[in-house]
Amino acid sequence: MQVLPTGLTGLVLLGLVGCLSPQRSTRGRLLAAAGAVGAFVVLVLLRRLAGAEPQEAQQLLNGLFLGSIFALIALGYTMVYGVLKLINFAHGEVFMVGAYVAFLVVTVYRQTPALAVLMALLVAMLVCAGLGVAIERCAYRPLRQAPRLAALITAIGVSLLLQNLALLLLGATPKTIPSVLSTRPLEVIEWHSGLLVSRLNLVSLGAATALMVALQLFVSRTRPGRAMRAVSEDREAAQLMGIDVDQVIVLTFVIGSALAGAGGVLWGLRYASVAPDVGVLPGLKAFVAAVLGGIGSIPGAAVGGLLIGLTDVLVSAVSLSPQMLCQVLLTTVMLVAFWRLSQARLAALPHTRQGRLLRVVGALTVAASCWVVGGLAALGLTPYLATEPTVESLSGSTFSDAVVFFLLIVILIVKPTGLMGTYAPEKV
Amino acid sequence: MNRLRLPLLTLLVSLPVLLTGCPAPPPPADSGAAPTPGAPASASTSAAPGDAAASGNSAGSTTTWGPADGLSLGGYMSLTDSLSSFGQSSNKGMGLAIEEINAKGGVNGQQLTLHMEDSASKQEEAKNAVRRLLDKHQAKVVIGEVASSLSLAVAPDCQAAKVPMVSPSSTNPTLTAKGDFIFRTCFTDDQQGAYVAKFALTKGWKAGVILRDINSDYSKGQSAVITKRFTAGGGKIVSDEGYTQKQPDFSSVLTKVKAKNPDVIFVPGYYNEAGLIIKQARELGIKAAIVGADGWDSPVLKELAGDLLNDNCYFVNHYSKTEDRPRVKEFVAAYKAKFNEEPDALAACAYDSIYVVAEAIKAAGSTEPQAIRDALAKVQNYDGVTGQITIDAQRNASKPCVVLAFKDGQEVIETTLQPSDV
Numbered sequence: 001m002q003v004l005p006t007g008l009t010g011l012v013l014l015g016l017v018g019c020l021s022p023q024r025s026t027r028g029r030l031l032a033a034a035g036a037v038g039a040f041v042v043l044v045l046l047r048r049l050a051g052a053e054p055q056e057a058q059q060l061l062n063g064l065f066l067g068s069i070f071a072l073i074a075l076g077y078t079m080v081y082g083v084l085k086l087i088n089f090a091h092g093e094v095f096m097v098g099a100y101v102a103f104l105v106v107t108v109y110r111q112t113p114a115l116a117v118l119m120a121l122l123v124a125m126l127v128c129a130g131l132g133v134a135i136e137r138c139a140y141r142p143l144r145q146a147p148r149l150a151a152l153i154t155a156i157g158v159s160l161l162l163q164n165l166a167l168l169l170l171g172a173t174p175k176t177i178p179s180v181l182s183t184r185p186l187e188v189i190e191w192h193s194g195l196l197v198s199r200l201n202l203v204s205l206g207a208a209t210a211l212m213v214a215l216q217l218f219v220s221r222t223r224p225g226r227a228m229r230a231v232s233e234d235r236e237a238a239q240l241m242g243i244d245v246d247q248v249i250v251l252t253f254v255i256g257s258a259l260a261g262a263g264g265v266l267w268g269l270r271y272a273s274v275a276p277d278v279g280v281l282p283g284l285k286a287f288v289a290a291v292l293g294g295i296g297s298i299p300g301a302a303v304g305g306l307l308i309g310l311t312d313v314l315v316s317a318v319s320l321s322p323q324m325l326c327q328v329l330l331t332t333v334m335l336v337a338f339w340r341l342s343q344a345r346l347a348a349l350p351h352t353r354q355g356r357l358l359r360v361v362g363a364l365t366v367a368a369s370c371w372v373v374g375g376l377a378a379l380g381l382t383p384y385l386a387t388e389p390t391v392e393s394l395s396g397s398t399f400s401d402a403v404v405f406f407l408l409i410v411i412l413i414v415k416p417t418g419l420m421g422t423y424a425p426e427k428v
Numbered sequence: 429m430n431r432l433r434l435p436l437l438t439l440l441v442s443l444p445v446l447l448t449g450c451p452a453p454p455p456p457a458d459s460g461a462a463p464t465p466g467a468p469a470s471a472s473t474s475a476a477p478g479d480a481a482a483s484g485n486s487a488g489s490t491t492t493w494g495p496a497d498g499l500s501l502g503g504y505m506s507l508t509d510s511l512s513s514f515g516q517s518s519n520k521g522m523g524l525a526i527e528e529i530n531a532k533g534g535v536n537g538q539q540l541t542l543h544m545e546d547s548a549s550k551q552e553e554a555k556n557a558v559r560r561l562l563d564k565h566q567a568k569v570v571i572g573e574v575a576s577s578l579s580l581a582v583a584p585d586c587q588a589a590k591v592p593m594v595s596p597s598s599t600n601p602t603l604t605a606k607g608d609f610i611f612r613t614c615f616t617d618d619q620q621g622a623y624v625a626k627f628a629l630t631k632g633w634k635a636g637v638i639l640r641d642i643n644s645d646y647s648k649g650q651s652a653v654i655t656k657r658f659t660a661g662g663g664k665i666v667s668d669e670g671y672t673q674k675q676p677d678f679s680s681v682l683t684k685v686k687a688k689n690p691d692v693i694f695v696p697g698y699y700n701e702a703g704l705i706i707k708q709a710r711e712l713g714i715k716a717a718i719v720g721a722d723g724w725d726s727p728v729l730k731e732l733a734g735d736l737l738n739d740n741c742y743f744v745n746h747y748s749k750t751e752d753r754p755r756v757k758e759f760v761a762a763y764k765a766k767f768n769e770e771p772d773a774l775a776a777c778a779y780d781s782i783y784v785v786a787e788a789i790k791a792a793g794s795t796e797p798q799a800i801r802d803a804l805a806k807v808q809n810y811d812g813v814t815g816q817i818t819i820d821a822q823r824n825a826s827k828p829c830v831v832l833a834f835k836d837g838q839e840v841i842e843t844t845l846q847p848s849d850v
Contacts, residue, residue, distance in 0.1 A: 055687045062679040172508035172548070174700060176731040183711050196712055271676035271704065272732060275510065281674070313680035319667075397681040398642045398670030 011039035067309020068208035072263035073286035074301035076256030082232035092283020093162035098264020132257025166276035294421020330374035498541035502567030509549035513726035521775035525782035576600030576646035596781035621653025622850035633691035650696035703732025780812035
């Protein structure tokens, strides 16, 4: 009973990644999307027919809503990295400013909900775009020729500066945003499927999707977008071709920061509470998302954001015994180590049907044996695992953050370029 | 462009300096001029100190209550950041007590001075604050914190310096076990958790879920006690879930909880997260009762949860401002007159703690920390706002509690529980 929903949940995830992957053909992507939707519908029906609430499907939706915000923030990280090769650690603070703008605007326009949301998005995107440009002009441009480490440290400095400025100007006490969009579940959807989706969720997902599609179109179809891609590919060559690199970089900051601002507004509307450090954790998670998707890749950031949101939520939804958790951890570590050690030999296997079969069988054998060894080790460790005597199983909600950041380490070891990044050798 | 860059950069860099350089409104500066004796809470003392502090703009600021040269007491509270609601209330409660005592002539003929430092809701800041109290202000007694994690962080420092530390409202049981100089004037989580479990059991709730803050000693300690007592009384914990401070999203954990169909959800945490949990749980259609403890006591809870609070939410607390005891009525009137707002339980606990310390100093007849410590250990039946305070052999106070519900956004007393009930 538990295997089927888990498998279906996995299928939905795979389909989601597949349909957003730029490496596939349009037909392949449509198929993957259809697969994801199909698996999702089966997942809902499975529970509904058994007379229960479709909790797995609900959790997938929860993850999707959360992930769409992470995706918006991750886009800013990835775009700036693309053109400047700089991790803009001040990005989370731009997000925070967006949330504060939401607080101010919504408080002013609280009588007219639709206008309040639109105005908040618009004003926050404008303010954050301006802030992004100011940061670039004051902090990063003077360091354009400096070693990359200097720029990175400056980014951390800007992040702390903005956080402390907010602390001084707005105070540490969290501000409560008046609720203008109902967070109550829509009855129509609940009645038909048992899924709980609020108007706010729909608006938030819709806004995030619209912004991401617009960005993708902008980058792939317009002249400035092409210039941006050119700069990210090779800055000097682009300059030689007559592209104003400074202008492109400013444009990147404008777009990236505006998206973070929009993310901040959606976050603020959803959770109703803003404090100066509101950007720290979402910022870090979005950074993990950008790396997971392949830093520098725009579709990668979208996929990474969704996957991090889903991971966060799905991990919270499971319960594991401490031994099981230990086993999972040990197995992951062993698999990662094995991957590192045998990577070259695996790549050397011939790209024939036989070679592929060998790889699949080999991988399964290794995974199974790691699982068994991990299990035995966990059993041995049991007396040393710290648990409270009353707790039989650990809820995933107690370690979901840890899993997200553990994922960063695994990605960096196994596939440092991320899911959709391309390998770019350091130019000498 | 280049000419513009330098001034811009200078401005950006100097902005925080300029801002901090501004003289922060010194909150109780005017309170040094003691109000007329007998009417300690004269309305002439404006509400400005409270407002200035409540705006929370004074990050890392300090405050002094009483004359500059009185007997030095040290307070540390989270005047800023996520637990600032607790810190601000406690600060006001303590300030009121100091002014009342000074107006009546002080202790043993000496005026009291309370140096209040900001522990900013963080353990490292709490340590810094207490260092300043011990080294710079030479405090004879240190009073603070609300959050158990913060009290626990600095208890070893006070113990090592052999300066008595009195926590007005940290309930984690391990606190006073840190040493013989560590006291508290409130009940422990052993007692509070027992009250929570007892209340749930008397309501007939059987299936419970615990949602705890995994980084808070307060929340973890209380969860353990609730689990033990609730299970012993015939209840069953069907799910034990965790969250972290400042986590905004509970949808996944609540979706999971909903599927377990509990009668009651225990949220032994602080108001920010409790408010969000109540809001998100009700929006997900969870009808179960939601029960918490003194960590909920803040107006922020009402801001976050709104009308949803009226519906089957309860919390155990030290006292209620609507209680019908003369001591409570006097305190509420004096507090309202001074700060123009209703005192919450943390203000009351903080107020009591200052009076207990003053009693001890009076009894000791000395200002030596060692003598004050010995006197504190002997405090018997002090009639406080939050009930009779007797310091027991473990340096804790055993006290009754009130269980509060909400009606039209106002706290109402659901029931009262005595130590003998659990």
